[in-house]
Amino acid sequence: MIDTRTEKTLAIIIHLSIFLSGFxxxxxxxxxxxxxxxESQFINEHGKSALNFQLTMLIVGAAALLFSLFTFGLGAFLMVPLAIILGVLSIIFVVIAAINASGGQLYKYPISLELIK
Structure with missing residues (x-):
């Protein structure tokens, strides 16, 4: 069994890891x-929430890339502003999620498919 401080720290790491590169x-x-x-319902909920959000962003990014390829680059004019908006929203949502985790509260990302239940 882990204490609440460790649970909060792990939940914060789960959310803030989106700022790392690669996989x-x-x-x-x-x-x-x-x-x-x-071991922890708190970590279970934060983990699912963060993974669902990150997978959603990965799917959206792949779809945008495919759309741009299939339109021979013309779709990039539409996708670039969308990517910027989603990027800014992602940063805001991740920071809010980490703040909620540090306060011992659960957080559900507003733009997220529920792929892991």
Whole structure:
């Protein structure tokens, strides 16, 4: 059993790992969630929420890339502003999620598919 301070710290790491590069934004929360989900309902909920959000952003990014490719680059004119808006919103939502985690509260991202239940 882990104490609440550790649970809060792990939940914060789960959310803030999105700012890392490469595959780490998904790997770190996935590993923490898989290791601790049965020990802590708090980490279970934050892990699912963060992973669902990160997977949603990955799907949206892949769809935007495909759209741009299939329109021979013309779709990029539409996708670039959308990507900027989603990027800014992502930063805001991640910071809000980390603040909620540090306060011991749960957070559900507003723009997120519920892929992991």
């Amino acid at each position: 780490l934004p998904i790997v770190i929360p996935l590993v923490i969630w898989l290791l601790k989900k049965d």
